[in-house]
Amino acid sequence: EAQVTQNPRYLITVTGKKLTVTCSQNMNHEYMSWYRQDPGLGLRQIYYSMNVEVTDKGDVPEGYKVSRKEKRNFPLILESPSPNQTSLYFCASSTPGQGAGEQYFGPGTRLTVT
């Protein structure tokens, strides 16, 4: 089944404790992206990747890191999480050749930082 998977789905952590949210897709997609969704602010792009080893900042990259060492995986790293990073996070990937246009989203990761 074609899909984007994220793990964990739910995470409660404390300020300053490094964490990684994994994202994997099985559709050979080139473009992958991370978003956060907050009430009243909608979806905001954190980072995106056009292909292996090629990443760029979205609108809200501060406090986050990403890497794209393999085509299928695009982990999101919070090296020192803070309460303002409490949010719902989505990973997405896009049909080859369609870039940002046709994105398939994962199920989301709800992160709480206390």
Add this chain to the structure above:
Amino acid sequence: QKEVEQDPGPLSVPEGAIVSLNCTYSNSAFQYFMWYRQYSRKGPELLMYTYSSGNKEDGRFTAQVDKSSKYISLFIRDSQPSDSATYLCAMSKTSYDKVIFGPGTSLSVIP
């Protein structure tokens, strides 16, 4: 001024109605325009994807882009209760660029 604006609603319509959802934007460089539907507690799913100006139709859904007015619309004909969701517009300058989403419009279709 936000780059992409969208009336958050909520919008409530009777079953069978025609629904019009709209977004305005400020950056004339946007060329790729998307509409996503998001059910509660789920990830967004792509509904429509258009490049530049014009109309695109897919079943009960029609997307319109008016670049001269910086205005995009999504029309839903014969709306169904299953269309009750949040609708997000999104846009980007190139196909491999960052994507800007509108805040979403909450729609309820009442049986």
